[in-house]
Amino acid sequence: MNNNKQSPLLLEDGRRLDGRQFNELRPISMSTGVLERADGSCYLTWGNNKIICAVYGPRELHPKHLARPDRAIVRVEYRLATFSVGERKSPAPRRREYELSKIIAESINSIIFLEKFPNGTVDVFITVLDADGGTRCAALTAASLGLADAGIPMRGLVTGCAVGKIGDNIVVDLSDVEDKEGQGDMPVAMIYNTGEITLLQCDGKFTTNDVKEGLKLAKEAIHDVYQMQRKAVIAKYSKIEELSKDTNDEEE
Amino acid sequence: MRSEQILGNLERKHLTDLLAKGKRVDSRDFMEVRPIEILPNVIKKAEGSAMVKWGKTVILAGVKTTLGTPFPDTPNDGVITVNIEISPISSPAHESGPPGPEAVEIARVVDRGIRESKVIPMKDPRLCVIPGKKVWILFVDIYVLDDGGNIIDAAALAAMAALANTRLKKVEIDEEGEDATLLEETEPLPRNGSVASMTYAKINDYIVYDPNLNEDRAKNARFSLAITNEGIVCSMQKGESGVFTENEIETLLDQASIHVKRLNDLIEQTSQTGEFNEMFSI
Amino acid sequence: MSILVERNQLVIPGEIIARGSGLKTAGGVYRREINNQTEIVASMIGLAQVRNDRVGVVPLEGCYIPLEGDIIIGKITRVGITSWNVDIRGPYVGMLRVGNVIDRDFDSLRESIDRILQIGDIIKAEITYFDRTRDPVLTLHGRGLRKLTSGRLIEVDPVKIPRIIGKKGSMIQLLKNMTGSQINVGQNGRIVLKANNIDLENLVERAIRKIEAEAHTSGLTDRIRDYLEKEKERLSNRSNKDE
DSSP: OOOOTTOTTBOTTSOBTTSOOTTOOOOEEEEEOOOSSSSEEEEEEETTEEEEEEEEEEEEOSSGGGOOSSSOEEEEEEEEOTTSSSSOOOSSOOHHHHHHHHHHHHHHHTTBOGGGSTTEEEEEEEEEEEOOSOHHHHHHHHHHHHHHHTTOOBSSOEEEEEEEEETTEEEESOOHHHHHHSSEEEEEEEETTTTEEEEEOOEEOOOHHHHHHHHHHHHHHHHHHHHHHHHHHHHHHHHHHTTSOOOOOOOO | OOGGGSOOHHHHHHHHHHHHTTOOTTSOOTTOOOOEEEEEOOOSSSSEEEEEEETTEEEEEEEEEEEEOOOTTOTTOOEEEEEEEEOGGGOTTOOOSSOOHHHHHHHHHHHHHHHHHTOSOTTSTTTEEETTTEEEEEEEEEEEEEOOSOHHHHHHHHHHHHHHTOEEEEEEEOTTSSOEEEEEEEEEOOOOSOEEEEEEEEETTEEEESOOHHHHHHOSEEEEEEEETTOOEEEEEEESSOOOOHHHHHHHHHHHHHHHHHHHHHHHHTSSOOOOOOSSOO | OEEOSOTTOEEOTTOEEEESSSOEEOSSEEEEEETTEEEEEEOSSEEEEEETTEEEEEESSOOOOOOTTOEEEEEEEEEOSSEEEEEOSSSOEEEEEGGGTOSSOOOTTTOOGGGTSOTTOEEEEEEEEOOTTSOOEEEOOSTTOEEEOSSEEEEOOGGGHHHHHOGGGHHHHHHHHHHTOEEEEOTTSEEEEEOSSHHHHHHHHHHHHHHHHTTTSSSHHHHHHHHHHHHHHHHHHHHHHHO
């Protein structure tokens, strides 16, 4: 581990500006089923990020010419709210939003059993209401829960977390300022249960060893985030469970 | 058209049969409003924000401020612009894409209420910082997150509540009066009172206040008004293809004058509280 | 073969339910080969079940997948020349031909089928044919199948319908008997209910929502019975006070 004391992103004792250690995540919370109209939904906070995701589907696809006769398609809209960033952003999507929508859709494509719904579509709408770095991984993590909440059959949940490089050190979960001022950013997403990587990008300057170390660190972080996803689902049903008595199974 | 936009004939009949008996589907009186909650200060990056939960409708408004040049025809006025996104998040019936005519109408109606009421004093020196050169530009952006009916009133309330919680950075003007520097310290956006919107839906011959989702789909006509806390009507909008009689409009004017008080009170209770709130309690 | 979860344990997609060979599957799971071993993995949020050597997950969330023989409640969304499109919820659009509605001959040149069924009409129909590659085929020929003209329509999660009906119809019978109401249940998660007054209708709807929310718990029938008794008493006390 290098200790570049001159990095403005590190405090004197080696901690990051917000007091975190290199392998520490920001506070994260998640809950599902928060919207009435959507088939599935998830509200997720990650540090100062606030993300709402609504899933509709599988449902009929309009316009029909986009339909595939052998399977459903996945459409993802990732959008930043105008007030979610420092300078007000025009509501019209920018190229970054189109790119992120595409890579999130591709990540989701690899987990859903789309062949079960030919000619259909699974529509995932994600809006970042408050942005503070690492939104694509948080968005994908939320989308995963939204899909499960909608009852879409999947191989497993996708979980994301970015790693990055600041002061020559590989750290987990970059905040906005660390992303802007640091040496590199590497978003990662995996199907936790199988270890398959469904999203991987980087921008910055990494040695190949950096990347390998980053992947290891990301995997550990993803383990923790996955546990939170699991807890979020179970929490929704446990609340109701508490109301019921624990008698023997009587029907079904 | 998506099948979700078609109101089933059974639902329509059930609704109108109940109205004939003087009842509404959700057991409200004809002139009764649904439960309303305002959560101010929910977005850290916004200079002002509020989430409104109105019945099952959930709407989020955020205000972003920037110091810029005024419009040439109003050199001594701050600028306010209102935009609404009826996001496909909010309903299976809403398509993605730029705002359509429905969204544009709602944005303009909400804008009109705020602008004509003059509750935000555009010529105030805190907003018109250097006349002709530097004014505050307020972007009010409204996102519909869950459509449970009556978007107009909930959007107007969210916009007003977000403005009521907006804070502007203090400005230091240089000696020549040419340039302004932003300081870190903030002050509340100047505001004189508040304005709120009331919407009435006409279904056959019956008029109800604050239509829920099915009433919204069943209505033949709608009438919305914006009234200030001083009882001044500053905007009216009759919508849809049905008609109102003069008597009906007069009755609604009286009703709205009663209904507005509650909404304006809610704005004052949740204004500049300074506390941050969580949008969906977890 | 090893079962890795407890009976009725809440599982999420990706969790391994069982490992080994010779395992048969029910719904809500998929099979995966890893290191020459077969794993049965959950594909939905639901309750793990092992019954008669079949491993599966009873889903707690999901859309409606048509099954031949299902009785559903649909909404006419399009009127054609000799057939209608029917919204049955979910990704599949039902098809209803005029020959499956009326008994007499139909001349499409002289008659328009919207005199029989219009856009927005709510119907109770049966699914007579479905394979995923084509639209499900519906019929109104059958006992109780018809256009529904009165009552309150509510929509619930389709996966909760079995719980709302109950074993051998026990739950739905309980609701009907205790409130004197008529309840038409569609497998696709639509329910049309009718009671003598609005208070009873509201009560039936509340009870159905309660079953929907607590579908994954046990002892539900007793709890619903208690709930209905209490609520009915509260309603009669209230009306006694009014007199």
